[in-house]
Amino acid sequence: MSKKSELLKLIPEQGILPLYFNKDEETSVQLLRSLYSAGIRAVEYTNRGEAALNNFKAMRKVVDSELEGMYLGIGTIKDGNMAQTFIDAGADYIICPGLVESVAEVADKYDLLWVPGCMTPSEIIKAETLGAKMVKLFPGNILGPGFMSAIKELFPNLLFMPTGGVELDKANIEGWFKSGVCAVGMGSKLVSKEVMENKKYAELIHSTKEALEIIKSLRK
Secondary structure: OOHHHHHHHHHHHHOEEEEEOOOOHHHHHHHHHHHHHOOOOEEEEEOOOOOHHHHHHHHHHHHHHOOOOOEEEEEOOOOHHHHHHHHHOOOOEEEOOOOOHHHHHHHHHOOOEEEOEEOOHHHHHHHHHOOOOEEEEOOHHHHHHHHHHHHHHHOOOOEEEEEOOOOOOHHHHHHHHHHOOOOEEEOOOOOOHHHHHOOOHHHHHHHHHHHHHHHHHHOO
16 A cells, blocks of 8 residues: 555544644654653644754654654645655655645655645635645634535545644534544644643643544544
């Protein structure tokens, strides 16, 4: 099974995709270890600062040496050159805040999963035409589960994942899953500023396990 196929199976099974950026390399690595110990096997590191590439390379080394079965993706990729740089650094998959054709071309060259951010049916149609298998509904808090419910039947062959404003709250997560998403992207509501600044790794492990349990309970 290709890495792309494995991720298209793993992310929906996991039901949550944690995402974060921290300018400190050691903190970035410790957050990754914490998520792994909580049961996470796919993480999105976001390309949001000058330190992102070097931090990502350090995280890649830790994944390869310690974290068996972990897939390390890169998010906030806005052009093909950026995609190539992170693929060279070992990215397992690529996530974009919008629909970027040059990223699709680069990812397809390596048969890697790329997940475009979309906000309208027109963007989703274009993404599907370009070969996308999974779409990030972004920003999720603006679109809401009602949007997902309304478009789901138009795109039976696509997987959807909202990102942005998804809460660590059973009612919020349940609303999304009932609307038809395969997983939810969770950033600051899970890997919070407080957790990062105060290095509350045990708290992150607890919160992540809680999120995984909520999703598991919704699928019974």
